[in-house]
Amino acid sequence: xxxxxLGSDTLDRAFMALADxxxxxxxxxxxxxxATVNELAEPFAITKQAVSxxxxxxxxxxxxxxxxxxxxxxxxxxxxxxxxxxxxxxQYRLIAESRFRQLxxxxxxxxxxxxxxxxxxxxxxxxx
Amino acid sequence: xxxxxLGSDTLDRAFMALADxxxxxxxxxxxxxxATVNELAEPFAITKQAVSxxxxxxxxxxxxxxxxxxxxxxxxxxxxxxxxxxxxxxQYRLIAESRFRQLxxxxxxxxxxxxxxxxxxxxxxxxx
DNA sequence: CTCTTAATCAACCAAACAGTTGATCAACGT
DNA sequence: ACGTTGATCAACTGTTTGGTTGATTAAGAG
Numbered sequence: 626x627x628x629x630x631l632g633s634d635t636l637d638r639a640f641m642a643l644a645d646x647x648x649x650x651x652x653x654x655x656x657x658x659x660a661t662v663n664e665l666a667e668p669f670a671i672t673k674q675a676v677s678x679x680x681x682x683x684x685x686x687x688x689x690x691x692x693x694x695x696x697x698x699x700x701x702x703x704x705x706x707x708x709x710x711x712x713x714x715x716q717y718r719l720i721a722e723s724r725f726r727q728l729x730x731x732x733x734x735x736x737x738x739x740x741x742x743x744x745x746x747x748x749x750x751x752x753x
Numbered sequence: 754x755x756x757x758x759l760g761s762d763t764l765d766r767a768f769m770a771l772a773d774x775x776x777x778x779x780x781x782x783x784x785x786x787x788a789t790v791n792e793l794a795e796p797f798a799i800t801k802q803a804v805s806x807x808x809x810x811x812x813x814x815x816x817x818x819x820x821x822x823x824x825x826x827x828x829x830x831x832x833x834x835x836x837x838x839x840x841x842x843x844q845y846r847l848i849a850e851s852r853f854r855q856l857x858x859x860x861x862x863x864x865x866x867x868x869x870x871x872x873x874x875x876x877x878x879x880x881x
Numbered sequence: 882c883t884c885t886t887a888a889t890c891a892a893c894c895a896a897a898c899a900g901t902t903g904a905t906c907a908a909c910g911t
Numbered sequence: 912a913c914g915t916t917g918a919t920c921a922a923c924t925g926t927t928t929g930g931t932t933g934a935t936t937a938a939g940a941g
Contacts, residue, residue, distance in 0.1 A: 632888070635773075637773065638772075640772035641768070642857035643842075644765055644766075644769035644772055645765065655849070656891080671900070671901095673907080674902085675900055678898095678900080678919095696909060696917050697908095698917075702845075704849040707842050711843055711846070715835075715839055718839070724784070745803075775929095789888090802931075802932085807929090825887070882937095883940100885915105885939085886937100888936085888939105889930085889934105889936090890936090891932105892915105892931105892934105893932090894922095894930085895929090896927105896928085901925105903920105903922090904920085904922105905919080906918085906919075906920090907916105909917100909918085911912105911915100
């Protein structure tokens with residue numbers, strides 16, 4: 626059993642899992658409640674085997690878990706895993722934005738945001 | 754020119770772009786300031802051609818932009834695009850969490866979180 | 882004009898992946 | 912025991928991707 630928590634592999638699998646419209650739709654559906662493979666298969670014009678594979682991907686990525694209930698194997702969305710992803714993204718987004726703001730102050734912001742991206746591109750290199 | 758803003762394709766490309774450790778490292782690097790292809794290529798033991806491809810992927814995903822400065826083509830991280838990703842994830846994460854909390858109240862929370870996931874799995878199906 | 886640097890394009894190889902069909906397994910209900 | 916339903920496993924196909932090498936464009940510097 627792997628206990629990587631938030632290693633490179635885990636992030637790989639998590640983002641890769643979300644990089645598919647079917648799997649994102651599955652996540653969207655699961656946010657409203659657990660569901661079985663067959664329930665998930667109906668809306669999408671693909672076989673349940675394919676859906677089963679998608680769920681395996683999501684499970685291997687740590688985004689969903691499964692439990693046993695008679696023959697049924699309801700799939701459950703793990704909200705904590707989703708939060709770990711947003712945490713990773715925000716980590717760097719906030720750094721970039723803070724850098725952005727520092728630059729704003731340095732230039733005495735009299736420019737619009739769109740032009741800003743272009744004008745500051747070269748400036749930044751000098752003061753890093 | 755495509756103006757999809759936040760369509761399925763855009764999300765596909767964005768998540769796929771982040772599903773690679775090299776590209777994530779590039780994002781991490783860019784959060785600290787713009788950089789050229791060669792600058793980005795050095796730390797990773799891969800050729801600059803490969804890095805160029807990675808950047809194309811990131812650019813096509815709308816996560817980075819590029820400008821011209823003589824021969825240099827500094828790559829710039831687009832924080833707004835990152836925020837769109839976290840917004841998408843949070844959208845469903847919050848739904849799942851709110852559902853989670855409703856369940857907590859229904860059961861009169863006397864259980865730990867870990868056991869909770871297992872015990873509630875079956876209950877939920879009934880009340881959806 | 883020539884040389885160097887930055888970056889891309891083109892062709893190619895190996896690995897990984899999505900989706901299909903067909904067979905198999907597990908847990909029920911009758 | 913039998914049939915049914917939920918779900919997985921196995922093998923196959925077409926497509927995509929990551930990475931390499933080699934040639935090529937673009938922009939300066941001498």
